[in-house]
Amino acid sequence: MRLFIAEKPELGRAIAEAIGVSSRGDGFITCINGDIISWCFGHLLQLTDPEDHDPSAKQWNMSDLPLQWPVSHKPIHGKTKQINLIKSLSSKADEIIHAGDPDDEGQLLVDELLDYIGNTKPVRRILINDLNKTLVLKALDNLRDNKEFYGLYQSALARSIADQLYGYNMTRGYTLAAREKGSDAVLSVGRVQTPILGLIVNRDKSHEDHKSSFYYTLQAEISAEQNQFRARYIPSETAPLDDKGRVIDEDFLNKIAQSIEGKAPTISSIVSEEKEQAAPLPYNLLMLQADASNLFSFSPDKTLKITQSLRENHKLITYNRSDCQYLSDEQHNDAPAVLDAVLKTAHYLSDYIKAADPALKSRAFNSKNVSAHHAIIPTQTAKDISSLSPEEAKIYMLIARGYITQFMPKYRYREIIVNLNIEGHAFKATSKIELQSGWKDAFKNDAIDDGNINEEEEDQSSIDLSWLKEQSNLICTAPHLDKKKTAPPPYYTMAALLKDLTRVSKFVRDPKIKQLLMDKDKDKKGEHGGIGTPATRSAIIAQLIERGFIIEKGKKVISTPLGREFCTILPEIATVPDMTAYWHEQQEDIKTGQLTINQFISEVFSFISDEITNLKTSGINISIEDAISCPTCNAGHLKRRKGRNGHFWGCNKYPDCKVTFPDKRGKPDLSEKTPLKTEASDTHSCPKCEAGLIRRPAKKKGSFWWGCSSFPVCDFRAFDKDGKPVINN
Numbered sequence: 214m215r216l217f218i219a220e221k222p223e224l225g226r227a228i229a230e231a232i233g234v235s236s237r238g239d240g241f242i243t244c245i246n247g248d249i250i251s252w253c254f255g256h257l258l259q260l261t262d263p264e265d266h267d268p269s270a271k272q273w274n275m276s277d278l279p280l281q282w283p284v285s286h287k288p289i290h291g292k293t294k295q296i297n298l299i300k301s302l303s304s305k306a307d308e309i310i311h312a313g314d315p316d317d318e319g320q321l322l323v324d325e326l327l328d329y330i331g332n333t334k335p336v337r338r339i340l341i342n343d344l345n346k347t348l349v350l351k352a353l354d355n356l357r358d359n360k361e362f363y364g365l366y367q368s369a370l371a372r373s374i375a376d377q378l379y380g381y382n383m384t385r386g387y388t389l390a391a392r393e394k395g396s397d398a399v400l401s402v403g404r405v406q407t408p409i410l411g412l413i414v415n416r417d418k419s420h421e422d423h424k425s426s427f428y429y430t431l432q433a434e435i436s437a438e439q440n441q442f443r444a445r446y447i448p449s450e451t452a453p454l455d456d457k458g459r460v461i462d463e464d465f466l467n468k469i470a471q472s473i474e475g476k477a478p479t480i481s482s483i484v485s486e487e488k489e490q491a492a493p494l495p496y497n498l499l500m501l502q503a504d505a506s507n508l509f510s511f512s513p514d515k516t517l518k519i520t521q522s523l524r525e526n527h528k529l530i531t532y533n534r535s536d537c538q539y540l541s542d543e544q545h546n547d548a549p550a551v552l553d554a555v556l557k558t559a560h561y562l563s564d565y566i567k568a569a570d571p572a573l574k575s576r577a578f579n580s581k582n583v584s585a586h587h588a589i590i591p592t593q594t595a596k597d598i599s600s601l602s603p604e605e606a607k608i609y610m611l612i613a614r615g616y617i618t619q620f621m622p623k624y625r626y627r628e629i630i631v632n633l634n635i636e637g638h639a640f641k642a643t644s645k646i647e648l649q650s651g652w653k654d655a656f657k658n659d660a661i662d663d664g665n666i667n668e669e670e671e672d673q674s675s676i677d678l679s680w681l682k683e684q685s686n687l688i689c690t691a692p693h694l695d696k697k698k699t700a701p702p703p704y705y706t707m708a709a710l711l712k713d714l715t716r717v718s719k720f721v722r723d724p725k726i727k728q729l730l731m732d733k734d735k736d737k738k739g740e741h742g743g744i745g746t747p748a749t750r751s752a753i754i755a756q757l758i759e760r761g762f763i764i765e766k767g768k769k770v771i772s773t774p775l776g777r778e779f780c781t782i783l784p785e786i787a788t789v790p791d792m793t794a795y796w797h798e799q800q801e802d803i804k805t806g807q808l809t810i811n812q813f814i815s816e817v818f819s820f821i822s823d824e825i826t827n828l829k830t831s832g833i834n835i836s837i838e839d840a841i842s843c844p845t846c847n848a849g850h851l852k853r854r855k856g857r858n859g860h861f862w863g864c865n866k867y868p869d870c871k872v873t874f875p876d877k878r879g880k881p882d883l884s885e886k887t888p889l890k891t892e893a894s895d896t897h898s899c900p901k902c903e904a905g906l907i908r909r910p911a912k913k914k915g916s917f918w919w920g921c922s923s924f925p926v927c928d929f930r931a932f933d934k935d936g937k938p939v940i941n942n
């Protein structure tokens with residue numbers, strides 16, 4: 214008997230159906246040939262935490278850093294039942310078939326499980342990136358020895374261990390150093406998270422530090438045969454230009470304007486060409502998140518959760534975390550059934566479906582470009598769209614439209630480019646005339662703002678210039694000189710940020726690092742030296758918002774004062790993508806056996822140790838906004854805390870300093886009459902922890918209550934009667 218361990222239930226079901234199903238159990242399927250198919254739900258295991266080995270590690274202490282603990286795994290909450298099932302099934306199997314996704318993470322999550330359950334059975338590998346039955350059967354005929362992929366497993370495991378080691382130590386180190394300055398923020402550091410923050414901070418600084426200057430453009434108004442059009446001046450090599458090729462001398466253009474007015478232009482060339490444009494490729498997760506942000510203001514994390522529901526709860530879309538925008542050639546045969554399911558689900562797309570021809574095969578159908586997964590498309594399942602939430606319906610409509618347009622006619626237009634010479638100066642006019650709207654009909658109501666501005670984008674007039682001949686008699690009736698102000702790089706929108714995360718290499722100056730990042734993504738369509746994955750990026754951005762490092766302001770994503778200051782105190786290597794590039798280079802050596810996990814982790818730990826030593830020696834220079842010094846100990850800062858009866862203020866040096874103050878409209882009331890009594894009673898002790906009780910004034914004048922002096926560790930309180938606490942059993 215062979216036991217197949219698939220990465221996801223739907224992959225397991227696809228394998229079972231290709232072989233032939235005999236019966237279904239809880240968490241597994243038995244096939245007609247005796248094989249058993251079971252599955253994971255993504256990762257079933259996670260790396261153990263330091264406190265799993267030493268309970269005292271729960272307390273954050275600078276003296277304990279840097280932390281290093283044995284590498285081992287533990288079940289993720291709620292996954293133990295499936296782990297035990299797979300362990301039991303594997304004990305009865307003659308052979309294990311590893312059916313993780315064909316990428317490093319897919320290799321890792323099944324291999325780590327096999328190690329955890331102590332598997333000793335032989336293991337073979339099946340590579341499936343498409344649930345099409347024909348392709349699954351083909352993969353079943355091409356099983357490989359799992360030992361061939363040992364290097365891939367070790368490489369992915371090394372990255373996982375290093376990420377955890379780096380994140381734990383750096384986060385605790387910088388958070389504890391900041392606490393010494395009065396901060397109560399968690400300064401979270403991560404190999405991918407912190408460079409994303411650095412990217413946003415740098416964009417904000419570039420926007421705010423931009424010094425505006427002026428540039429000038431010249432257009433010639435040209436008349437002929439009762440027609441008019443405008444042509445744009447093309448600067449010569451001797452023209453005074455800025456680094457973007459824009460004229461910066463107004464007098465220079467003024468002289469040209471004066472020289473061409475009333476003169477006859479000559480046509481150097483006319484190029485008329487019919488062009489066509491294919492529909493955008495179907496969605497991967499990143500492009501879907503970008504459009505959902507632009508059109509509906511959905512956060513990346515919200516879009517991910519909606520797609521998870523559409524896939525798991527409604528079975529309406531394919532795998533939702535894909536980084537690929539292509540489909541296999543075999544999936545083209547499914548087009549009639551998929552389009553029919555979309556029509557039954559979302560009838561208001563019927564006009565576009567009627568314009569679609571399932572026989573058309575767009576560039577999206579290319580098996581060579583399919584990676585570990587194919588693009589996100591609708592399934593052949595139909596459902597009443599009214600059963601979806603409004604948010605789910607919107608995302609389904611986007612995914613369905615992206616699929617439908619693969620079968621709509623191409624957008625066709627005629628482009629005419631006219632090059633002119635006026636008194637020895639070059640001018641150009643461009644005309645773009647639509648011939649067939651095609652797939653663009655489905656996008657006509659979209660208002661997409663990707664956050665990028667092209668100051669010198671060529672105007673492509675809708676005026677038809679096809680009447681122009683090289684012999685046409687023309688006259689320049691009026692020059693138009695315009696003064697324009699340079700614009701700063703715009704603040705990020707969520708859509709623009711997501712897209713830049715796929716190509717962070719363009720911001721890297723070091724050519725070696727840039728090339729390493731590009732090499733990392735050489736086999737990935739749509740990734741050009743990026744960091745993170747479509748699924749992890751959304752979670753990381755959500756965490757940056759939760760930590761208070763960035764905020765969304767309208768459609769803009771900007772850094773907070775805390776986020777900016779955090780970036781300034783971190784070493785540069787932590788805020789740029791260089792570490793991802795270096796690690797990738799070493800991971801490649803692990804794959805080929807030139808480097809071991811232990812050697813790699815040793816290097817990473819050495820770097821971490823140096824950073825922690827520097828923190829212990831020098832601390833950090835961080836200013837805490839509106840920090841209020843403790844008037845009692847003069848060493849700590851007052852922090853607003855929430856108690857059972859509302860907010861109050863206490864010293865961050867607690868328990869060394871136990872002073873507390875009432876909260877007054879979000880600020881501590883430091884008046885002489887309001888500091889709360891801090892002396893514990895010698896005669897009345899807390900029945901819960903035996904610490905002394907403190908008599909405190911209540912809101913009602915002349916009334917009192919008693920509380921434990923160990924608050925907030927102990928929250929015992931009692932009524933006051935005749936100056937004594939009322940303590941009942």
